[in-house]
Amino acid sequence: MSSAGISIMLVDDHAVVREGYRRLIEKHKHMQVVAEAPDGAAAYRDYKVHQPDVVVLDLSMPGKGGIEVIRHLRQWDPNARILVFTMHQNGAYALQAFQAGAQGYITKSSAPELLISAIRDVAAGKKALSPDVSHELALMRVESIVPANLTAREFDIFRMIAEAKSVAEIAATLNLSAKTVSNYHYLIKSKLGVSSDVELVHLAMRMKIVDPDKLSSAD
Numbered sequence: 223m224s225s226a227g228i229s230i231m232l233v234d235d236h237a238v239v240r241e242g243y244r245r246l247i248e249k250h251k252h253m254q255v256v257a258e259a260p261d262g263a264a265a266y267r268d269y270k271v272h273q274p275d276v277v278v279l280d281l282s283m284p285g286k287g288g289i290e291v292i293r294h295l296r297q298w299d300p301n302a303r304i305l306v307f308t309m310h311q312n313g314a315y316a317l318q319a320f321q322a323g324a325q326g327y328i329t330k331s332s333a334p335e336l337l338i339s340a341i342r343d344v345a346a347g348k349k350a351l352s353p354d355v356s357h358e359l360a361l362m363r364v365e366s367i368v369p370a371n372l373t374a375r376e377f378d379i380f381r382m383i384a385e386a387k388s389v390a391e392i393a394a395t396l397n398l399s400a401k402t403v404s405n406y407h408y409l410i411k412s413k414l415g416v417s418s419d420v421e422l423v424h425l426a427m428r429m430k431i432v433d434p435d436k437l438s439s440a441d
Contacts, residue, residue, distance in 0.1 A: 227252030
C-alpha cells in the first residue's frame with residue numbers, strides 16, 4: 223500500500239456493475255480503482271501490469287470460475303490480496319475461496335460500508351467475512367456437510383457436473399481434454415464419498431451449490 227492509499231482492481235463481467243462499485247469506492251479518500259477486468263484472463267493480465275493492493279473479485283464470470291482465478295493470481299503472486307464480492311451466500315463457496323487464497327468474502331447483499339471496511343481490512347492483511355456467510359458456515363458445521371478437501375479445479379468441475387453440464391461442455395470451458403474431465407469426475411465422487419451422479423447432485427443441493435429450481439427448469 224502506497225502513501226497515496228489503497229489501489230484496487232475490480233473483476234466483474236458486468237460493466238454497469240463495475241461502474242457502480244467504482245463510484246462507491248472512489249467516494250472514499252485514499253482508495254483508487256486502477257484497473258477493471260471482465261473475466262479471468264483479463265484479471266490475470268491486468269494484475270501483472272498494475273499489481274493493485276486489493277483485488278475485488280466476483281466468482282461468477284465467463285470461462286474459468288472465480289476460484290480458479292484466485293488460485294492463478296496467488297500462484298503468480300503469493301502476496302496477492304483478494305476480496306471476493308459475490309451473490310453467492312454460500313459457505314461451500316466461501317471455504318473454497320479461502321482455500322484458493324482469498325482473504326475476504328463479502329456478499330453483494332451486504333451494506334455498502336461493509337464492502338469498504340472489508341477492502342481496508344484485506345489491504346491491511348486481515349480477514350473479512352460478511353455476517354450472512356459466517357452464519358452459513360456455522361450451519362454447515364452443525365449439519366456436518368462441510369465439503370471434502372476439493373481443489374479449486376475439482377470444485378469447479380463438481381459445480382458444473384451438478385449443473386448438468388456435459389463432459390464436452392466442461393472440457394471446452396476449462397480447456398481440458400474429455401478424458402481429464404472424466405478422471406476428475408471419478409476423483410470428485412471418491413473424495414465426496416458418493417457413488418453416482420444423482421448422489422452428487424443431491425449433495426450439491428444440500429451444500430446450496432446449485433439451485434434445485436434452475437435444475438428443474440432446465441429439464
